[in-house]
Amino acid sequence: MPTATRIVPLVLGRKTFTSSSSLLVMSSFFACATLFLTVAAGAWMFFQTPAAPGSDMEGMDLMYKFLAGFATILLVIPASTLASASATLSARRQDERLSTMSLLGARRTAVVTLAVAEPLVPAICGIVLGVLGYLVMAWPVSLIHFMGRSIGYENMLMPAWLVAAVVVFLILVCIVAALVGLRKVAISPLGVRTKSLERKFPLGQVILAVVAIVLLPVAVSLTQSGGLGLGILIAAIMVMFILGLIVVDLVGGLLIRWFAHLSGNRAQTPERLIAARLVSDDPKRFWRRVSGLAMTAFVAAVGGSGISLMQLGLDAADEPGAQMQDADRFLLQDIFTGVMLVMGISILLIAVSALINQVADIYDRADTFQDLYAAGTDPETMHKAMVRAVLGPVIWVALLAGGLGLLLVLPLAGAALVLKPITFSTILASVVLGILIIRSGLQLAKPILVTVATAGRSRE
Template identity: 30%
Template sequence: MSTFALWRLFHRPGLRGSAGHTSMLAIIAFAAATTIFLTVLGGVHGFIWRASADHTVACAFDFGACRPDTVAAWKRQISDPTSLAQFSTAYVALAVFACMLLVVPFVALAGSAARLAASRRDARLAALRLAGATTGQVVRLTALDAAGQALIGALIGIAGYCALMPAVMLIPFQEQRFTFEQLWVGPLALVITLAGVAILALISSLVTLRRVAITPLGVTSRTATALPSGTRMVLFVVVVVVAMIVFKNPAMLAQAGQAVMYGVIIGFMLLCFALVNLIGTWVITARAKAKAKRPKDAATMIAMRRILDNPKRAWRNVSGIALAVFIAGITSICGFFGSAAVVGGANDPFTVFIRDIGTGGILTLVFAAVLAAVSSGVMQAGSVYDQAGEYRMLVLEGTDVKTLNRARFIEVLTPLNIVVIVAGGCSMLLMAPLFAASMTEPATLASFFGGLVLCYALVSIGAFASNHVAASLNLTDYRADD
């Protein structure tokens, strides 16, 4: 049988199948991730466009690549103390930093989208393997399925980027609004984004496929996954401690140059940011083990057992929120900058620059929150479809629906509380040595806790959405093992 025929069989609709729902959720996740990524990339391009003498990317980094008739005028402009052009390089650096912060939740959301229907896909692929399909056919089928979802989602995301562009044009930076020419990333960037999303989806899906190709019986029997080790937590603590020591003594880096100092600081922030994603499963597992020993009710027991059954799935439900909380801690100082810059309507270049930092920090947090909201909602809804068989068995065994709904909420809320403490605490610890007393200013704290409230609200919306999805399932029509 050809791979295409297998693909048609693989996607054949059935009364018990939910592959169509999970595929749609994956496409939504890819679309949202692509829209946000291209929008942020467009903002970076806009700042580079403004920081370039002839409005080309190459000229912004090398005067030798500029048109000769534009360099002299631009040098006079950036040396003028009354012009905002003097901060053009700083605008680009901050925009790139914000983009790098958002790359992690973007990759996390895209990776989660690729793995969204993993267990459902694995079960079907394992059945095909047991029925005689070759490993090569299974690999090609998975690649076709994952790449198709990613490309459709990315194309929708490009349309979303174009639709969102007029709204971005309304936001003033450097006392002027962006134009279409500044925000348009160009066809090459769009093609690279399409290819990148597809490659990311392929890598994520093929990694999960190894278990199916090697042991299809292990998938069909739902063998437990290995729990994470504590080594990653030790690594995280060591990196955070080293970062705090470095941040408390910036003078030792200043000797190597200002660029090196900023590079090391930003590098440590990004490293800790990435490590939050690494330790998430371990922290969640440790907390679930502690609560599972003395559950206070049936809902808590069910929730903790689900978390321990698949800690990675539990982490993916809140990973976007955790990363958004980290960004809230990093950008909380921007709230202080923004409020401090509003002094008697002053419009000198430095005041405008500080005010724009506040605006940029808020935008970064909003974009991170949107990614987190989509990630949380999509992953929770996907978990409902993925665990539909377990829900049916529990209902048929006498568990009431209210208990299941509460267990599902606890399953999300417990990891969320832990990762908020870890991610928020880590980001505030990193910022404290750099900004000292400013971290306790009302504007800073209001920005940080406002971000936390937003994150909890987004998770609650996702939980209610997943309950709505669960309510649409027929939990009593058949047994999972019929």
């Protein structure tokens, strides 16, 4: 460790902040920190500003707290995935610097320390800027109405200790992700230089997926058990949806691997073959590219049911002789507002993830694209291969996530709400919009692909 402490300050310089990979990491963590803090501030607002005593909203506090916590869970996991993916990709791209240190006789501790410090420095800068972004974004969010009144800017300001806790959490995500990305690289002079990866069957992922799938019905049955306290029931519902997100994440990665295997066996054109080989080379990388859409499809299944509930309640209120208290009407309107906010932030995460991951992947695979270009493959074919590799499994992933979301909502909301057309329309609209955003990100990154493929070996 003393050796690492001496080496790291020498190799971290201006390029640590200005290189393409550093800018990607900084941008990713800026977006994550801004959205993270904004979502956390929204949940904090519901826990700190109860309804006025004697008002119609008194007694609804627990429902609002539950919905706020639920929305936070749905958004925190995709945001964490984006931050983790960015840090992992950055750690994996330090091949030349790491290999040079290894060839010069640096110890493993020095190599590991540098690999972690490389993405950590721009990540911290991005997080600090994200705190400023949160303070700016809190103003338009504070104008949104909940419980019959606007949120208010002062209610969106979290205490310093909570902001610090979010900052520390994101820094830990960066460190862990960098270590995980480095763990897969053979730390030796030749191994780092060639970026040789360990090729293993994902047995651990399969076991975790099976365990999560087995536990999921148990959590669902708990939500249907009678005699449970309200606190236990809410905890069971939270656990059920967290398990659902974990199942989507684990099974989705395995589905991408299976898709690549089938595509490789059936490839009849160069772009199909290249796409299959790119995905099979690192399925997790391409899962990260579409995981945001999968999470959004899952959220849309839950949100669509919420919109159906709102529509059903308002229709009942409009019937002759029906009376609805202001508190109930506010709750239905706020459910709609909350669903729109969650969906909007999910779409933002897809947009940021699509562009950042696409550009990062191009730089990370610079050697591959340059070798393909030297072998006679034109950049247009490479671009088509990348588009197919990313968009090919999207339909399967969306069906998996959206279908699982509907299955989990079904016992809670009932078939009358889940099977309403508005629920499926919400899912379809979210998936189509997500696909268009991902496709736009691929198109925006095309000039970078052409530049990287036609250039000599890129050196930062």
